[in-house]
Amino acid sequence: MTQKIALVTGAGRAEGLGFATARALAEQGFHVFVTARTVAQAEAQAAALVAEGHSAEGLRLDLADTDAFAPLAERLRTEHGRLDALVNNASVFPDMGTPTALDASAADIRAAFDVDVVGPWALTAALRELLVAAPAARVVNLSSGAFWQVAGLADEAGDVGAPAYSFAKHTLNALTLMLAAAFRDTPVLVNAVDPGQVDTHPELGTDDDDVPPAEAAKWVAWAATLPAGAPSGAVFADGERVG
Numbered sequence: 001m002t003q004k005i006a007l008v009t010g011a012g013r014a015e016g017l018g019f020a021t022a023r024a025l026a027e028q029g030f031h032v033f034v035t036a037r038t039v040a041q042a043e044a045q046a047a048a049l050v051a052e053g054h055s056a057e058g059l060r061l062d063l064a065d066t067d068a069f070a071p072l073a074e075r076l077r078t079e080h081g082r083l084d085a086l087v088n089n090a091s092v093f094p095d096m097g098t099p100t101a102l103d104a105s106a107a108d109i110r111a112a113f114d115v116d117v118v119g120p121w122a123l124t125a126a127l128r129e130l131l132v133a134a135p136a137a138r139v140v141n142l143s144s145g146a147f148w149q150v151a152g153l154a155d156e157a158g159d160v161g162a163p164a165y166s167f168a169k170h171t172l173n174a175l176t177l178m179l180a181a182a183f184r185d186t187p188v189l190v191n192a193v194d195p196g197q198v199d200t201h202p203e204l205g206t207d208d209d210d211v212p213p214a215e216a217a218k219w220v221a222w223a224a225t226l227p228a229g230a231p232s233g234a235v236f237a238d239g240e241r242v243g
């Protein structure tokens with residue numbers, strides 16, 4: 001059987017959800033492109049998976065460097081001819097302490113949109129032919145419960161904390177719908193996953209409600225391997241449709 005190919009963005013931190021997702025997909029037999037902002041990060045995490053007996057390789061991929069996407073697509077086309085799973089996991093959280101939309105700086109808004117919206121959008125578009133060439137490719141966008149702060153304003157006025165991050169994740173859900181529509185005549189399904197509260201930054205402390213990265217990654221890998229006929233354009237949390 002032909003080995004399935006996956007690419008995970010922002011997978012350069014051992015404690016991060018990207019790396020946990022890369023491992024979960026590798027455990028299912030995927031050959032995983034473990035990507036990160038630096039070659040050293042990407043190769044170190046890929047080597048960790050290979051040392052566990054998995055099939056993986058590291059690649060530098062900076063979501064803010066959209067010019068690099070076409071050469072990446074060409075490399076994947078030459079080497080594999082298709083991509084079975086794309087996990088848009090990379091993210092920045094530039095404005096954690098910003099209390100309202102009126103306090104957001106233009107730099108933070110741009111940073112959040114560059115990595116959380118423009119990057120996944122342009123990367124998915126650059127890889128479209130490879131996704132369509134796979135028998136049942138899945139694209140998963142890592143959303144966040146933060147999007148509800150924006151989506152919920154229609155029902156109840158309130159402040160949106162971390163407004164650049166929250167609005168970028170809200171927009172990512174809308175992008176998920178648009179990409180799902182654009183792939184509608186193909187086998188490609190595009191969905192978003194809200195991973196919940198995940199213990200990916202233990203150096204900041206662990207809350208009682210935090211789930212381990214491996215637990216959250218199970219649901220990301222689940223969305224990356226949905227069967228034919230599953231929803232496209234949805235938002236999932238713990239395997240349940242929430243949007």
Ligand SMILES: NC(=O)c1ccc[n+]([C@@H]2O[C@H](COP(=O)([O-])OP(=O)(O)OC[C@H]3O[C@@H](n4cnc5c(N)ncnc54)[C@H](OP(=O)(O)O)[C@@H]3O)[C@@H](O)[C@H]2O)c1
Nearest residue numbers: 010013016017062063064089090091142144196197198200
């Ligand atoms: N952890 C949670 O509780 C939680 C909750 C809701 C949603 N999420 C979402 O789940 C995903 C993973 O969460 P996490 O906590 O593991 O995230 P994270 O560690 O904060 O960030 C994920 C990775 O994105 C990378 N990254 C940042 N800018 C990049 C760029 N320009 N190009 C490529 N990679 C870049 C970071 O790389 P560096 O290591 O180089 O900084 C980091 O390894 C994110 O999309 C996040 O928004 C997480």
